[in-house]
Amino acid sequence: MKTTTSDFVDVPTRSAQLGCALPTGLTLLPNNFESAQPGEEFLFQGQTATVMKVLKAANITLAKFGSTARSEAFIHNKSHDWALPIIFIGYELMKQNPDLLGFVLSKIQDYALDLFKETVVGRHVKAEVVIETRRGRKYKKISYEGDPSGLKDFAKVVKAAARQ
């Protein structure tokens, strides 16, 4: 499992620049959240609809950022066996429901393990989570690359980053 942490753009400020409502619950961000120009379509990861359906089946509703504000398209990069859309979770939600992200990633992990079944060894997945480290303070993106079975533990790495 390889994880990296990097600074992310201030989500409320950027949301306002994009003319979109600030995400409140668990939200999927477009890959071009930081770089999209005015009027430019949002580009979501190709697995976005699948992830939303997997979590809907577990009674978790994910919102898609700006879904009513702009047109959207989907990126299908064939660079990994499986790549998740960027998941954003705000500070208040993390505080109220500290196990939520772990639950979400475990459901996604279950789907990935079911997708690959016995052929899972050597499979390569990519995941990214954007968090608010403290209310209104900083935003970080934590990235994961590795085996699908590491996704559940990735939640612990994200929680640790959120406490900083």
Add this chain to the structure above:
Amino acid sequence: MIPVPPEIITGFAALLEQVEPLLFLARDRKLQEQAIVATKQFLERVEQMRLAAIGMQNEPEANELLGLSMTLKALASELGVYVLLKADQAEDAWDRLIDAQDQIAAAARASKAIPNLGKKFDHLRSLESALFPPQNFLSAGLIVRRHECSICGTDYQDCDHIVGKPYMGRFCAVILKEVSADHIAFVDAPADRRCRVISFGVPGGTRNKMTWIVTPTEGGGDSDN
């Protein structure tokens, strides 16, 4: 209990007895070609039963037969690897090996009863380095504006079907519509291992990365690719 007619289980066991001893490069090519024919004949029977199970709306049987169908395809593909290598068709042999890997992975998704699919997949992966030189893989980045569900034909965002899962004997796949190319990149772990560097330029021509044969450039100059 395996939800598949007993004669299919018996027939599959008999076929494996015939085919498995031939899954080595050193085995006789004619025997391997005969085994491919036998496998495809049995596959035809299984496919007819799968369609019948779909017609009867018997999902457990249809899905199990789907898994068996993919396993049979993988057997034929693996035999094809050895036959093609002996015929000096290494490029096609590589593609056939990746087909076999994909087919075994699909079998694992559909079938609850077929054993040792993980071991078979690992073996097929090991054949990459055992039989072929190292490859440089490429990944295509595509921008897609619409996805169609292969099961119900509606927009994939709107239905409840999930990619990769079997539904009544058929896999859910996403059909990409309104596609444009965004980029190409070199990657270590591509989703499609068929996407690889085929050749590169050398003085006077291009060298095929698989066979190492140099094809002279017309006019005798250096190749740019």
